Amino acid sequence: MSGLKIALAKGDGIGPEIMDATLDLFKAAGVMDAASGGVEFVPVEMGASVFAKGNSKGMTDEAIAITEDSGILFKGPMETPKGGGGKSINVTARKMWNAYANFRVFRTLPGVETVYSKAGIHLNFSVVRENIEDTYGGVEHRLSNDMIQCKRLISAPGSDEVHRYAFHTAQKLGVKKVHCGHKANIMKMTDGMFLERFKATAKDFPEIETGDVIVDALCMNLVVKPQQYQMIVLPNLQGDIVSDLCAGLVGGLGFAPSANIGKHISIFEAVHGTAPDIAGKGIANPTSLILSGLMMLRHLHMDKTAATIENALLATLESGVHTGDFGKKDKPSVGTKDFVSAIKDRLGQKPTTVPAVDVPETGTKAELKRPAKPTGVQVIRTFKNIVTQVVGCDIYLDSPLSPGALAEEMQRVCEDTPFRLTLISNRGTQVWPTGSVYTECVDYYRVRFELKEGIAPGSIGQSRTVALMDKVAEKFVVCSYELLRLFDGVKGYSLAQGQ
Ligand code: NAI
DSSP states (O other), rough: OOOOOEEEEEETTTTTHHHHHHHHHHTTTTOOOOGOOOEEEEEEESSSHHHTTOOOOOOOOHHHHHHHHHHHHOOOOOOOOOOOOOOOHHHHHHTTOOEEEEEEEEEEOOTTTOOHTTTOOEEEEEEEEESSSBGGGGOEEEEEOOOOOOOOOHHHHHHHHHHHHHHHHHHHHTEEEEEEEEEESTTTTHHHHHHHHHHHHHTTTTEEEEEEEEEEHHHHHHOOOOOGSSEEOOOOOHHHHHHHHHHHHHTTTGEEEEEEEEEEEEEEEEEEOOTTTTTTTTOOOOHHHHHHHHHHHTTOHHHHHHHHHHHHHHHHHHHHHTTTTSSSSSSOOOHHHHHHHHHHTTTTTOSSSSSSOOOSOOSSSSSOOOOOSSSSOOOSSOOOOOOEEEEEEEEEEEESSHHHHHHHHHHHHTTSEEEEEEEETTTEEEEEEOOOOOOOOEEEEEEEEEOOTTTOTSSOOOHHHHHHHHHHHSSSEEEEEEEEEEEEEESOOOOBBBO
């Protein structure tokens, strides 16, 4: 057999059970039918067994090569090793292959009872989560005895890529309104830029209405009136939390599919984990993985095959067939294999109590258009030609001194330099030149130096700030340093709380 090749990793725990069941269904529906242009699944080694051999990536070089060659990875859930050097394969794969957009669909399914379905509220909406940046960069440091830092990185090109994917997908699916979820009222620069790039990207899609909503209000709105949303795009961490909340609205993680979309390589996987408590018992629910597989088939333009399988799945759920984790208790549950057999029996049927999916005339042949493989690492840029000017620096100190004592020392240090001390803050709150006695301080300070009166921005270079840091470091432990610059005349740094 030779069709479009797809890297296949069955995963750990319940992974092999639900993947075998899904492949069994796909085979019956002709997904692997060479004569009609189906796909060929190529097994790759990833997960617990690879970690156990001492490979800290959790995937063999061959698995990496096959995935890169095929452009698609269909994967079961994989265990994240606890402690030791092994990182989550899921996060490694998304980041290594630049799968920048996580797309999840949430909808009311027949036979899956929720408070909303009982109230007659039908849900069908999606979340697009930025998948690479934010605190998921995992850039963390211990800065002092009592302080740990995690850097939150949000880039303009990274934001642009995820917003563009969201609007393109909205266009394709006929979604009329896209919301941006954010916390730009507090994180004015990071979330502020994510929101600003959302608005800038929206200009290229004038037919799509847009809205923005602060993430805490979004969570409340989602619980109170989820049907008001069609698509929500969010930064990584907020998107992670909100998308699990959304899964809860439609019956839990067992019903939420997910696609990790990249320019070159995309990964399709169930949202839930390896369910170690039920692994090997043959009772796991394969719906999330099947739905993720359907997203993959649609990504490959196999719309007819996907619609046929989806209608059979809906007809099965509607008939009351269910695994142990959901469904009416008056009907005995079935195991994974019997659940899939029930779907296979209904291939060609349509649901009657919920709208059936339109089955298009064509779409059994797998097609994947990919840009040419990059010849080297690409540098992506949104803003070029911006004029920057150095105006000072923030120096971060590990110190047990009081703000007043620290200020005296710092003023002495900068006497013969182009800089003056303008601010000391602790945990982001100004504690000098003014502050409140109620502000508690910890052993980690930010000390801000800005140009003395009469020295024009840009008239000195970065080296003078480094020389200042060198002087500070003669007496104090410098944990980190940030350059203060104007970008086309606009401050590239935030003010302290209370400043
Ligand atoms: P989990 O999702 O594996 O399980 C949570 C609960 O949901 C358990 O009671 C489990 O039995 C149930 N459950 C999950 N999927 C089910 C299914 N298909 N059918 C029936 N019941 C199901 O989350 P947990 O226990 O926090 O994580 C277990 C392992 O999975 C960890 O090592 C974690 O790192 C990994 N994980 C992997 C993911 C991935 O590969 N994408 C995603 C989430 C977790």
